[in-house]
Amino acid sequence: MGHLTSRDVYKKEKKLERIDKIIASQGIYSRSDVKSLISKKRVAVDGETVKSANIKVDPEKSVITIDGRELTVKKNVYIMLNKPKGYVSATEDRDHQTVLELMPADFAGRDLFPAGRLDRDTTGLMIITDDGVLAHNILAPKKHVQKIYHVELDIPVTEEMARGFAEGVELNDGVCKEAGLEITGEYTAKVTLKEGRYHQIKRMFGCYGAKVVELHRLTMGNLHLPDNLAVGECRELTEEELKLLQQQV
Numbered sequence: 001m002g003h004l005t006s007r008d009v010y011k012k013e014k015k016l017e018r019i020d021k022i023i024a025s026q027g028i029y030s031r032s033d034v035k036s037l038i039s040k041k042r043v044a045v046d047g048e049t050v051k052s053a054n055i056k057v058d059p060e061k062s063v064i065t066i067d068g069r070e071l072t073v074k075k076n077v078y079i080m081l082n083k084p085k086g087y088v089s090a091t092e093d094r095d096h097q098t099v100l101e102l103m104p105a106d107f108a109g110r111d112l113f114p115a116g117r118l119d120r121d122t123t124g125l126m127i128i129t130d131d132g133v134l135a136h137n138i139l140a141p142k143k144h145v146q147k148i149y150h151v152e153l154d155i156p157v158t159e160e161m162a163r164g165f166a167e168g169v170e171l172n173d174g175v176c177k178e179a180g181l182e183i184t185g186e187y188t189a190k191v192t193l194k195e196g197r198y199h200q201i202k203r204m205f206g207c208y209g210a211k212v213v214e215l216h217r218l219t220m221g222n223l224h225l226p227d228n229l230a231v232g233e234c235r236e237l238t239e240e241e242l243k244l245l246q247q248q249v
């Protein structure tokens, strides 16, 4: 049997968090609601009524109940959104509505942000989370997380465009990585990107004199936008979906 080192003790202590902070972090109750729940003795940890907001517990090991009902403590949340047009991919914006305004009130207490950007007029799959590590990895150029988009142009899609995309289109900020272009109709295509530069798809097609009139993200890595998630709707990722996303990063 090994000895407990000071480092282990530190790690152990680090896992302990104040009960009021844990409950508030779930985004269901505000800080003042939590205070009131505790003072009214409605909160229990492992069956024992909590008498003070100062007590520290390990949220991974202890069972926290409110009025006898177990609180499922989630460290992070992962939400998929079918982004509508008109919303910016930011946490705040002076002039436009942000994708955060589409999040259910249940998550109001969490520090959510979009993991990646879609233009204001682009629709489709977007992940909104409070997990900075996952968000960073999704965006990290080294990870090459593939993203597939449905594109509609104002002029017919050509084989020349497809060849150019495969070779690497030259933009004013450098040559793009090879991209996939599958022609799906006279004016439509599926484009696969391994990087995410500013207005990338619009600028790539712009090199061929084409204007993108519709842009919709279908996938991020192995994660697909489900058919039953309408534009403007969002829901938490299932465990399998989260695994699919994490596998990639």
Ligand code: URA
Residues within 6 Å of the ligand: 117, 118, 119, 120, 122, 198, 199, 200, 201, 202, 203, 215
């Ligand atoms: N490329 C664009 O031009 N816009 C997007 O929103 C995404 C990729």
